[in-house]
Amino acid sequence: MSRARTAALSTVPLALAGVLATTAAAPAGAAAPRPGPSLTCQGKGVDSRAVVRARAETVIDAPLSTVWKLQTDVERWPGWQAHVTSADRLDHGPFRPGSAFRWTTPVPPNPVTPATSLDITSTVKQLRAGSCIRWTGPATGEGLHIDGVHVWSFTKVRGGVLVRTEETHTGEQVEANVPFATEILQQGLDAWLVELKTAAEARSC
Helix, strand or coil: CCCCCCCCCCCCCCCCCCCCCCCCCCCCCCCCCCCCCCCCCCCCCCCCCCEEEEEEEEEEEECHHHHHHHHHHHHHHHHHCCCCEEECCCCCCCCCCCCEEEEEEEECCCCCCCEEEEEEEEEEEEEHHHHHHHHEEEEEEECEEEEEEEEEEEECCCEEEEEEEEEEEEEEHHHHHHHHHHHHHHHHHHHHHHHHHHHHHHCCC
16 A cells, blocks of 8 residues: 455555555554544545545654655555555655556455455655655456545654554445455554654664
8 A cells, every 4th residue: 555455355554545454354453544624745645535534643753854754655555554564665766746657566366356466556645755655556357447536644743753644445346245345445544654753763873
């Protein structure tokens, strides 16, 4: 995402966000989103026209280098994100503006679509090393198409790294049930942060 929902999604923050699949309730310990200005990376933010949007943040007790490495080494996402079933870089070298990656996440059956797998192609649009990332891209599955924009912010603070994220989704399916789609997106962002925090802090022990 995302590691993507509405009456047709599971929980997936789009990597176009990123999408993330987790139809369960938000994990315990997930940070609640705080209202405020939209996140940006090099002056660019989420889709201002989108009606499906969510934010989340948490503090991770680990070095910034560890958190950044986990988030940008996308091919290793399946090793610490339970909802990511595959992830492949479509380019080589450092993670940078223009980098693209393709990843998949399962979507269980729901009122709008049968069980399927979301195929997401994300492209990094803006990036400042150790500070922020913004990627966009489509997610497609059987009977489902979502366009997402995902922004990440990383800031050193007392006690570790403040990680903030914001994502928007657009598409016929998600816009058909905005409250549901928003709730699922929020769950996905919360789950992503919990897994990132768990993985980073485990590496720092």
